[in-house]
Amino acid sequence: MIVKLEDVCIKGTSNIRQKDLINKDGKYSVYGASGIAGYLNSFQFEKPYVGVVKDGAGIGRAMYLPQNSSIIGTMQALIPKENILPKYLYYAVSAMHLDKYYSGATIPHIYFKNYKHEKFNLVSVEEQKQIITIFSAIEKNINYRNHQLNKLNELIKARFVEMFGDPILNSHYYNLVKLSSLGTLARGKSKHRPRNDPQLLGGPYPLIQTGEIANSDIFIKKFTNTYSELGLQQSKMWPKGTLCITIAANIAQTAILSFDACFPDSVVGFIPGNCDIMPLYLHYWFSFFQKIIDSQASQVAQKNINLKVLSNLEVMLPPKNEQNEFANFVQQVDKSKVAVQKSLDETQKLFDSLMQEYFG
């Protein structure tokens, strides 16, 4: 039976503000766009319901919220009527992609009156239970895969400390060598003004920017922008294997090029010289120092560090065979991560296609 959203739920609102919340001494949870926002000693909703983010970040996202809880004013509550199970309502609303109903000049907002006419297929309670079981199982699998990825990342860092000791204290007393003497260290180039001149873009040469480095795991495997021949002429191509280090906005985030690419002057490239340093080792070494370097960055409108700061960093230098052993370990773990990520992507695809099948 096809029903409208307004046929199966009633709207619930809240005037609770962030400042009204108390710490964990409160008995009942209050939910915001990012999950639990705080606690109170009273609650608004005594049965499970659906929360919808109605403005700002994550607008339109649906959340299944437990009984005896509340929402803050930036959330909308959809309280299920007798003929629908709360979890089924949650999946139905999730499939509606409510963000398409946004309005507002500077900040997007959505309102119940604009999406209450959304239709979906309401089945018997028994069938609702079966569908909930299927989706719950897939969601559990997705959460497990994400958990696995986090654990694999922790494993690599733990192995680094196990092999090389505490990198902050240099507890294994390795030689300390200035980064600039370990290889070529130089800023990327973007000479042309304006830098975003359309003539520079759209060619065959990959262009990497700070966000792509910050969002990469170990290797930069994809890119969104490219340089044209003209773009390449005013920039510089760095070889595969270059360690990219951000020096503006994101500070000291690193990732390794898995293809030849250009980058602007907000990124510094490091290519190992003849001495015994591996980019993969250096990438993880930086991960321990990132917060320290970041805290030392100058900041007026935007954080910056210069080439001199990076050049003078003293890197602890374990023997090459130990670095190789660590690199092999990382590559083995990375194979597992690729497999888990592939499984995660496939599971997410299955979830999306089933949502489309049942609620589309």
Add this chain to the structure above:
DNA sequence: GGGGAAACAAGTGCATGCCA
């Protein structure tokens, strides 16, 4: 319900100074 201020993030613009 309707709207926006404030803070933050990330990329771009450009003045300044150094150096070959």
Add this chain to the structure above:
DNA sequence: TGGCATGCACTTGTTTCCCC
């Protein structure tokens, strides 16, 4: 004198929060 390195200011978009 032009190319380049540096770093602050600016622009644009995102996120959080709150006011009327």
